[in-house]
Amino acid sequence: MQRIGKEFVNQSVYKYPQTKRLLEWLTKDGYFKLRMHKSIELDKVYDDKWKVDKGFGLRAAQNINANEEIFLVSTENCITGLELIDCDRIKAFEINKTVSMIASKYYEKNLPQLYYTQNILKIICQIFAHSSGDQMKMYPFANTLLEHYNNQTTTKNPLFWDKNAIKGIYSSNLASIISSTQSQFVSMNEDLLQNRMFGFNLSKFIEMMSVVRSRNLNFCPEQPKFFDINSVVIMSPVVDWINHSFDPNCKLTGAYYQHETESFVVVKAAKDIKQGEELTVNYGNMNNMDYLMRYGFVNQSNPHNELSLTLNFDDYLEYTSQLFDFKQKIFKTQEDFSLDRFILFENRINKNLLRSLRIYFLKNEDLLTNPEIASYRYKDFDKQISTENELIICKFMIETLKKELEKYQKARINTLDMNQLMHPNKKDQIINLDSHEDLIYVQNQNYRNMLHICIDEQTNIQKNIKFFEKQLQNLV
Numbered sequence: 001m002q003r004i005g006k007e008f009v010n011q012s013v014y015k016y017p018q019t020k021r022l023l024e025w026l027t028k029d030g031y032f033k034l035r036m037h038k039s040i041e042l043d044k045v046y047d048d049k050w051k052v053d054k055g056f057g058l059r060a061a062q063n064i065n066a067n068e069e070i071f072l073v074s075t076e077n078c079i080t081g082l083e084l085i086d087c088d089r090i091k092a093f094e095i096n097k098t099v100s101m102i103a104s105k106y107y108e109k110n111l112p113q114l115y116y117t118q119n120i121l122k123i124i125c126q127i128f129a130h131s132s133g134d135q136m137k138m139y140p141f142a143n144t145l146l147e148h149y150n151n152q153t154t155t156k157n158p159l160f161w162d163k164n165a166i167k168g169i170y171s172s173n174l175a176s177i178i179s180s181t182q183s184q185f186v187s188m189n190e191d192l193l194q195n196r197m198f199g200f201n202l203s204k205f206i207e208m209m210s211v212v213r214s215r216n217l218n219f220c221p222e223q224p225k226f227f228d229i230n231s232v233v234i235m236s237p238v239v240d241w242i243n244h245s246f247d248p249n250c251k252l253t254g255a256y257y258q259h260e261t262e263s264f265v266v267v268k269a270a271k272d273i274k275q276g277e278e279l280t281v282n283y284g285n286m287n288n289m290d291y292l293m294r295y296g297f298v299n300q301s302n303p304h305n306e307l308s309l310t311l312n313f314d315d316y317l318e319y320t321s322q323l324f325d326f327k328q329k330i331f332k333t334q335e336d337f338s339l340d341r342f343i344l345f346e347n348r349i350n351k352n353l354l355r356s357l358r359i360y361f362l363k364n365e366d367l368l369t370n371p372e373i374a375s376y377r378y379k380d381f382d383k384q385i386s387t388e389n390e391l392i393i394c395k396f397m398i399e400t401l402k403k404e405l406e407k408y409q410k411a412r413i414n415t416l417d418m419n420q421l422m423h424p425n426k427k428d429q430i431i432n433l434d435s436h437e438d439l440i441y442v443q444n445q446n447y448r449n450m451l452h453i454c455i456d457e458q459t460n461i462q463k464n465i466k467f468f469e470k471q472l473q474n475l476v
């Protein structure tokens, strides 16, 4: 085993002086906290096909077999959201109290979000505390993170888009997510200032949140093999240079060695990796809006895209008061669902949506011809009730989705008018804003990401229209 990645360090330092101090600190003599089992390289990476600058990334500098360990980083080198390192007890007590109070104000009921926010705020605290002291263990890593924060080009972050730019977004879902996250950050920063936690101005707070939110991972110290939602949020040097892919060639696990009494973040090969290939992990199965908000990028053909849609049933509801009570009762058997907001998937139909529609469009005849429905619970509506019931569902969905598509088309025409972009290769032709391929000619990253999300949403609606049209054909 090659204990220290001297080769890696030398190559990287030579290429990128800005990483020099961090790598020297991680590998300084007698301090084997970064263990390289395989040769890797730090490099600037660029997605040629989609013309996306991914910043730094890691590459294999040799062939690596599936399941082989590539490198390990001791959690002693990480900044964790659990303990406040090198902090006196009174100060730590104060910080913990304030952070818990602020996080619970926003996420009292949502435990995973509550823990996550507490952890993130504690990490930010440490990065700033460590940057001001000189004998701190984390000093070089905290400094690298601060450098990121100082150098970040704010344009990639949707939280910095101005009101006019947000108005130009023709995805109403995206516009409302950006606005609500912005207001939440504004008010969280005010709370922090009031409690004299950090003296940030708003844009600095948002920047620091973005650095930490886009670079952390979940780690479970007691069972370091498992990364789950309840684990501790940590920032690990070197591991945080690995970029994302939905078809990753690496996976993150943990290891705990009794004789060393410390845990390690372990990067393993998930498949065979060729020399020169970029190392990637999956950051999580989230839709593109969540990717954009947390990481500042979107994925081409993201299988986890979904669209939240408000359905207006009022014109369709046909019920006697007796039927109304019955429908209410069934809905009550299902916890935790919304009566009018539904999720549309691109690659499958949301079963809850179909169930709810079957209940909404139940008629007296359905109850008379199928008396057993009277004893049904919400989950029993996963099968067809009657042809009539199914027909009205298809008609309702096709009509609703077509209206939604019209809204997009109108908004898109306005956006197009504002941004007449000529195609660089095809003479006198305007860039097709409905084509993922053509968007590579849109220089502004924000605008490009926003358009990718809009295309995905339109495709999602179109695929759902096709599904219901096909169902309708089969019924008649």
Ligand SMILES: C[S@@+](CC[C@H](N)C(=O)[O-])C[C@H]1O[C@@H](n2cnc3c(N)ncnc32)[C@H](O)[C@@H]1O
Binding pocket: 052, 053, 054, 055, 056, 057, 214, 215, 216, 239, 240, 241, 242, 243, 244, 245, 294, 295, 296, 297
């Ligand atoms: C944990 S860091 C990875 C290292 C980062 N590239 C750097 O230069 O430090 C996560 C950030 O890398 C970028 N990134 C990661 N995967 C990407 C991808 N597949 N496409 C575009 N950008 C990506 C995003 O800016 C993201 O916020």
